[in-house]
Amino acid sequence: MGGRNTDNRFLGYYKESYNEDRDLLVYGEKPGQGSSFQALEAYFHEIWNQPCCKEFDAKGGIGGLEQCCERVKERYPEAFDRIYSKEDWEKATMETRGIELWTNPTEPENKEPVVWERMIAAMEGEEDILVQTPYMICSRKMYEDLRSVCEKGARVDIVINAVESGTNPFGCIDYLNQKKKICQTGVHIYEYLGDQAQHTKSLAVGEELSIIGSCNFDMRSVYLNTEMMLAVDCPELNASIREQARPLKEKSRHMSPDGRTEDGQNYEPREQDMAKRAVYALLRIVISPFRHVL
Incomplete structure (x- = not known):
């Protein structure tokens, strides 16, 4: 399970540029008997048999x-x-205490945000939450949900790609336009600036639950796409994800809820070229009325 796409940045042989991802292997001693495997198989056939699907x-x-x-x-x-x-x-x-597959509806139309609502429900009541997502394009309701989680006492750290290294231009532009609203939710943002962009979609919730899969923190993933996430009850996996995120935070610029910024100990600023800055400045104006379709 993971969030890779089928091109060389995700499934290639990595001689040039690529995106950093997180994949999760589920191993069961009895083939075909695991509940998460059975749910995944049923989910696959549900999509495969949709009238809109064609063989190619x-x-x-x-x-x-x-x-x-x-x-x-x-x-x-x-x-x-x-x-x-x-x-x-x-x-x-790693031995787990339970694994569940969370999925959005499969119809090719606007959807109920099932996966998002389950992630928010899992976060409520926890004190320490780590999120990794390539970018954020949130609706008003999504901002309200994040604010609610923070107001209940949670520390929410979100690691996203810095604008200088992000490979989704619309995600970068929307982030520039929405920084103030993001801060107002109460989350802590870590703008990761590494050698490669991160494409990871995962959460470490509390000390036991990990949620890994394909759902970005954006409106398309939440309300339109057929996304899926694995929820894993395993303290060892949770600790591993947090440890893997530590060097990413050290290569990030940290933005606090009050808007203050602080560079990580291994953060190295990088200038955007003038052409990219000019294009982004223009697109920040152009996309504002259409951000709900990004």
Whole structure:
């Protein structure tokens, strides 16, 4: 489970630019018996059987997927040659107390924000919440939900891409326009400026719950897309996610709810080129009336 798209920035062989992602492997001792697996299989068939879906033969076609696979085999032969045993899988995974699949409705139309509402419900009552999302494009209701979580005593840290490194121009532009509203919710923003943009969609809620999958903190993911997230009850996984986020925060500019900013100890400012700044300045004006369709 994860949030990767099917192009070389996400599934390529990583010789040039790529996006950093988080993937989650669920291993069960009894094949096909896990409840989250059964839910995922049912969800797949529900989408596959939608009247709007059509089969498309991609053999030898889009993106050269077969050629890409061969290049990956050449670069990482050990991933394909080794036969993994039950003991190998157990060593590579963490025992959980429960896993649930959370999904949005599958109809190709505006949707009830099921995944978002379950994430907000999970956050309520917790004191320490860590969110990773590539960008934020929030509705008024989403801002209200985040404000409600913070007003109930939670410290909410959100790690997003800095505008200088973000690969979604509309997400970057909307963030520039919405900074004040984001601050007013009470969340802490960490503008991550690393070598590669992050594409991770995950939450560490409290000390036990982790939520990982494909749902961005944006209106398209919340109200339109067929997103899915795995909710995992596992303190060890939660701690691992928080530890992996620590160096990202150190390479970030921290914006507090009162608007103050502080550079992380490994944050290195980077200038945007003049052409990009000019385009962003123009688009900040142009997209304002249309941000709900971004």
